[in-house]
Amino acid sequence: MLSKKSKYALRALLALARRPSEGPVLISELAEQEGIPKKFLELILLELKNNGILQSKKGKGGGYFLGRKPDAISLGEVIRVLDGPLAPLPCVSQTAYHACEECGDEATCGIRAVMKDVRDATSTILDRESLADVLRRTERLQQEKKKVLVYAI
Amino acid sequence: MLSKKSKYALRALLALARRPSEGPVLISELAEQEGIPKKFLELILLELKNNGILQSKKGKGGGYFLGRKPDAISLGEVIRVLDGPLAPLPCVSQTAYHACEECGDEATCGIRAVMKDVRDATSTILDRESLADVLRRTERLQQEKKKVLVYAI
DNA sequence: CATTACTCTACTAATAGAATAGGGAATATA
DNA sequence: TATATTCCCTATTCTATTAGTAGAGTAATG
Numbered sequence: 001m002l003s004k005k006s007k008y009a010l011r012a013l014l015a016l017a018r019r020p021s022e023g024p025v026l027i028s029e030l031a032e033q034e035g036i037p038k039k040f041l042e043l044i045l046l047e048l049k050n051n052g053i054l055q056s057k058k059g060k061g062g063g064y065f066l067g068r069k070p071d072a073i074s075l076g077e078v079i080r081v082l083d084g085p086l087a088p089l090p091c092v093s094q095t096a097y098h099a100c101e102e103c104g105d106e107a108t109c110g111i112r113a114v115m116k117d118v119r120d121a122t123s124t125i126l127d128r129e130s131l132a133d134v135l136r137r138t139e140r141l142q143q144e145k146k147k148v149l150v151y152a153i
Numbered sequence: 154m155l156s157k158k159s160k161y162a163l164r165a166l167l168a169l170a171r172r173p174s175e176g177p178v179l180i181s182e183l184a185e186q187e188g189i190p191k192k193f194l195e196l197i198l199l200e201l202k203n204n205g206i207l208q209s210k211k212g213k214g215g216g217y218f219l220g221r222k223p224d225a226i227s228l229g230e231v232i233r234v235l236d237g238p239l240a241p242l243p244c245v246s247q248t249a250y251h252a253c254e255e256c257g258d259e260a261t262c263g264i265r266a267v268m269k270d271v272r273d274a275t276s277t278i279l280d281r282e283s284l285a286d287v288l289r290r291t292e293r294l295q296q297e298k299k300k301v302l303v304y305a306i
Numbered sequence: 307c308a309t310t311a312c313t314c315t316a317c318t319a320a321t322a323g324a325a326t327a328g329g330g331a332a333t334a335t336a
Numbered sequence: 337t338a339t340a341t342t343c344c345c346t347a348t349t350c351t352a353t354t355a356g357t358a359g360a361g362t363a364a365t366g
Contacts, residue, residue: 001237001238001240001241001242001243002241002242002268003322003323003324004323004324004325005323005324007242007253007264010264011264014263014264024342026342026343027342027343028342035255037324037325037326039325039326039327040324040325040326042343042344043325043345045343046343046344046345049343049344056342056343056344057333057342057343058331058332058333058334058341058342058343058344059332059333059334059335059340059341059342059343060333060334060335060340060341060342061333061334061341061342062332062333062334062341062342062343063342063343064343075264075267084154085154087154088154088155089154089155089160090154100160102188107294107298108291108294108295108298109291109294110167110286110287110288110289110290110291110294111160111163111164111167111228111287113287113290113291113294114228114278114279114282114286114287114290115155117278118274118275118278118279121271121274121275121277121278122271122274122275124274125267125270125271125274126267126271129267133263133267134263134264134266134267135263136263137263137266137267138261138262138263138266141260141261141262141263141266142261145260145261156353156354156355157354157355157356158354158355177311179311179312180311180312181311190355190356190357192356192357192358193355193356193357195312195313196314196356198312199312199313199314202312202313209311209312209313210311210312210364211310211311211312211313211362211363211364211365212309212310212311212312212363212364212365212366213309213310213311213364213365213366214310214311214364214365214366215310215311215312215363215364215365216311216312217312
């Protein structure tokens with residue numbers, strides 16, 4: 001399960017991605033807009049900044065802004081920063097590999113083989129989908145919903 | 154990440170699946186063979202039994218045995234019993250759905266759409282792969298390893 | 307009826323998740 | 337250069353979950 005940290009991070013990043021380079025945005029503004037505890041969001045944004053996903057500016061007129069374009073920030077990257085590896089087992093993680101204790105032989109472990117498939121499927125999706133993709137999906141879903149409403153009249 | 158509970162459960166179940174209907178197997182035997190704390194394994198096997206994956210027999214000559222054939226027990230089912238839903242968000246779980254708090258509109262949530270893809274990909278794999286499949290995979294991997302060794306001579 | 311072996315509830319320790327608190331450091335601007 | 341603004345950083349708290357332990361209870365067998 002995704003932690004609240006990751007969920008909050010994604011919501012905040014999407015909120016930033018939705019504003020076309022309006023300049024730095026205040027933590028408090030994002031927190032209020034997205035209904036996230038301000039101090040908690042502070043930690044999250046800081047961690048995103050320390051990992052190059054966000055940039056910041058201090059003092060008056062300061063705030064946070066995206067470190068890259070929305071189509072160059074993948075959900076996988078964000079989730080890895082806040083929740084750690086996507087893999088269901090450490091022995092199939094590409095970004096944080098370490099051997100399972102007590103695993104007789106990794107090369108012939110059937111569980112590992114299946115979990116590697118799971119990892120690959122997950123990261124294929126999450127590393128492909130960017131903030132921009134998610135925004136596009138949201139728009140498309142909103143338009144579909146509108147259509148359904150029109151038909152319903 | 155998979156919990157130790159799930160990992161232990163899978164190992165114990167695979168150990169049972171490897172024995173062709175040898176009759177009930179003692180908890181203590183499984184625990185020793187797989188290097189799992191006995192009392193902890195006790196809880197796990199009990200839970201698997203209460204969910205129809207295992208059956209048991211009490212008293213002398215008793216023990217645990219599979220409730221169904223190894224090809225009718227999927228990894229997904231086992232993991233759901235011990236770790237809960239596979240879905241990364243409750244709002245995309247098929248087996249344990251509940252709405253995310255504070256989610257404005259589920260129907261148009263882009264994050265949800267991506268996470269639904271992740272859930273589908275994960276459960277497609279884990280609900281398809283059975284204990285029997287995992288054993289077959291292990292065998293295949295062992296044979297490949299042998300081949301490599303032969304070539305290396 | 308005694309032994310074997312699962313059943314069940316309760317308890318504990320350690321870790322991770324979800325915050326909260328508060329001072330410090332940098333920046334803009336008056 | 338003083339001051340308000342805003343991010344930066346460390347520490348602490350509270351709660352839930354994970355991992356494991358303990359021990360009495362129940363059912364089956366011989």
